[in-house]
Amino acid sequence: MSEQPAQNSPAADDNQIIAERREKLAELRRQGSAFPNDFERVDYAGTLHAAYGEKPKEELEHSPVPVQLAGRMVLKRVMGKASFATLQDMSGRMQIYLSKEVVGDTGYEAFKRWDLGDILGVKGTLFRTKTNELTIQASEVRLLTKSLRPLPEKFHGLTDTEQKYRQRYLDLITNEQARETFMRRSRTIQAIREFMTGKGFLEVETPMMHPIPGGAAAKPFTTHHNALDMELFLRIAPELYLKRLVVGGLEKVFEINRNFRNEGLSTRHNPEFTMMEFYEAYRDYRYLMDFVEEMLRYTAHEVLGHTAVAYQGQVINLAQPFARMTALEATRLYNQDLEDAPLHDREFLVAELQRRKIAFRKSDGIGGLQLTLFEETTEHQLVQPTFIIDYPVETSPLARASDARPEITERFELYIAGREVANGFSELNDPEDQAARFQAQVAAKEAGDEEAMFYDADYIRALEHGLPPTGGCGIGIDRLVMLLTDSASIRDVILFPQMRLEE
Helix, strand or coil: CCCCCCCCCCCCCHHHHHHHHHHHHHHHHHHCCCCCCCCCCCECHHHHHHHHCCCCHHHHHHCCCEEEEEEEEEEEEEECCEEEEEEEECCEEEEEEEEHHHHHHHHHHHHHHCCCCCEEEEEEEEEECCCCCEEEEEEEEEEEECCCCCCCHHHCCCCCHHHHHHCHHHHHHHCHHHHHHHHHHHHHHHHHHHHHHHCCCEECCCCCEECCCCCCCCCCCEEEECCCCEEEEECCCCHHHHHHHHHCCCCEEEEEEEEECCCCCCCCCCCEEEEEEEEEECCCHHHHHHHHHHHHHHHHHHHHCCCEEEECCEEEECCCCCEEEEHHHHHHHHCHHHCCCCCCCHHHHHHHHHHCCCCCCCCCCHHHHHHHHHHHHCHHHCCCCEEEECCEHHHCCCECECCCCCCEECEEEEEECCEEEEEEEEECCCHHHHHHHHHHHHHHHHCCCCCCCCCCHHHHHHHHCCCCCEEEEEEEHHHHHHHHHCCCCHHHCCCCCCCCCCC
């Protein structure tokens, strides 16, 4: 079916098209209500195709199916006394057929003046065309919303990536893949919520404006509360509030939360992002790794119907047990030139980072330098699901130290397709140890580390009431959705990603 050619041709000037459509809107206003709100939609395109897509032509003729459908007109073909059009709603597309004989001269002439992008309501019955396409035989068609701007040229969608992000509404109108991506995102969050509540977790909500930023090492956004005359910080993580709830006896809690970090933009980073964070009393980090594996398999199966995930030309196998290794083990495994290197020697680590022109903090200890080397040389190579475990204490201010090796913590990060997807650990519940680590963070901040944490006296007070042994984990929803939708950039899975001001 060809689309309406006259005023949406590539040569047409958009300003002229908009002016012509405004004239049409002015005429509608003179005739009465230009934006009617009394059409009742009963049916959806997808539902009709699912219910009647296999019904033979004879059955539809013998038992007419009345329908009332509304949607945006995305295709139009006028043929003398009869015309075809295609309407699109959130569930799909449906063809409609109009004949002057059925809808009348007035209705038919009005339809001929309508444009691609207009939103219509149609009443009629289902039938099959000569090409066997399920179609609505219209008995009444109404213009519900006049579109003043043309759809992108030839309805092929947006080719300008920046325009796609700035005008997501156009991307959704013209790009079926974009609509599927965000529907899949919704199904992903729903599957996680069902998994967590099915395991007996209580969903909670914690503040998004904090008097002290905490729960992660990151530079916060600041704001000001006028009535209280105090500085506040947008949440960088909900962790400390969720652990306060565990102190209070809510022993299995989770939150699907928006976080804000004042950092740069990339294909993996957006200043505003979504996480699912959960805590369970009387669990440790090894249990959490098993739990996260189970959750991701369940989510993939619910969203995709299987656990073999195609991502950027590779197949990610979520069914097999996830690998587990330390950052040092991974660095040696994935970098042959470092296989026998003295990675416990600080002088060697400094020299190696300098040789590779990798930035590092001169104040970092051996653990911090090892982690920097791992992040720059190895993490991008972790394609299949891999837990990196046993992080150094100096880089894990909220994690419980190992009883056997006090210099490391009971912590993991999960990497899939070369990026971090989850971060979890056995929680530090010793208030005196936590206070000392907060003090170390304060010293680091005074030395110039903008991402170091503040000292949170109220959280220490909560710990002094007693936090049971607890395991906690945060999962990056945006990065998980990237995986499940085969999206290369985080901006492709966030409806309205952060952008510079439009010139």
